[in-house]
Amino acid sequence: MRILLAEDDLKLGKLIVHMLKKQSHAADWVTDGREVADYADAGDYDLLILDWMLPGKDGVTICKELREAGYDKGILMLTARDALQDRVEGLDAGADDYLMKPFEFEELFARIRSLSRRVQMPLSESIIEIPPYTLNVNELTLYRSGEAVSLTVREFQLMETLMRRRGKVIPREALVSQIWGLDAEVTSNSLDALIKLLRKKLEPDPHIQIQNVRGVGYKLEVADVQKNPQ
Structure with missing residues (x-):
């Protein structure tokens, strides 16, 4: 699976990319919210893992703008916010799933597998x-x-x-x-x-x-x- 990670925490981002590649996923990583749409549009990714708090543009805004532009790939939101209203806001913006920080990688991988089945991600055209x-x-x-x-x-x-x-x-x-x-x-x-x-x-x-x-x-x-x- 081709995955785009948007995470501004350099230590965490590097670790997530490393762990995704160990699971045989192809992963690219951006740290600025203003870059996400360009990468998502150009990279033909199957899944976007999107942090809520990003410099330049926040994850909820990015998610909403992508969906309004017709983006139909999976979006998994990462955030330290645990209030019910925050979770509702992220899902209403178009996220398919929500994962709280800190998290165990076993749960991240399980959510990726579940999300890939739920949204029935198509393979890229051959x-x-x-x-x-x-x-x-x-x-x-x-x-x-x-x-x-x-x-x-x-x-x-x-x-x-x-x-x-x-x-x-x-x-x-x-x-x-x-x-x-x-x-x-x-x-x-x-x-x-x-x-x-x-x-x-x-x-x-x-x-x-x-x-x-x-x-x-x-x-x-x-x-x-x-x-x-x-």
Whole structure:
């Protein structure tokens, strides 16, 4: 399962990520509430573990805004607040479940299992099609008009992320985390170099382009390939 953790306690956050990975979950971690929506939108996560008290934007507000925007993945709220009204507020904001701090990891894992069954989380699409391209996630292969395009692992990860969020701007930080991992020491130039390499392998093609949104990130722009009536 792909999990996004939003927790500003550095010691606790590091421990949760470590324990999630020991359970064979893929986990990314953000510490600022203002980053959560971008990561949730770009990362195709199955579950969001969301702390109530975050700098920049609190968990209840984040949860409410995500649900209003159509976010349909599982949300588990973490908080030290134990008043009934607080629990009601979190659930009414759109959280699927609620876990009090401090907690035992056995309970966290049990709630994750229960939540995955309750919300019936779908597996990510294994085939993504944007003609003339077809991306097969299981084969780690990109096809153009039926012919395989040679990509490195990171080029494939980049292409998959862009295709899943076609037409939407993905922040640079989200792309770096998705491809290299949240804790990787990667310079901004590394992402630009990877983008340049992938662009070369997609050219010449007027139908699909990786566009730079200055100061923000990148997006995959797909042209309308329908021909005008003669």
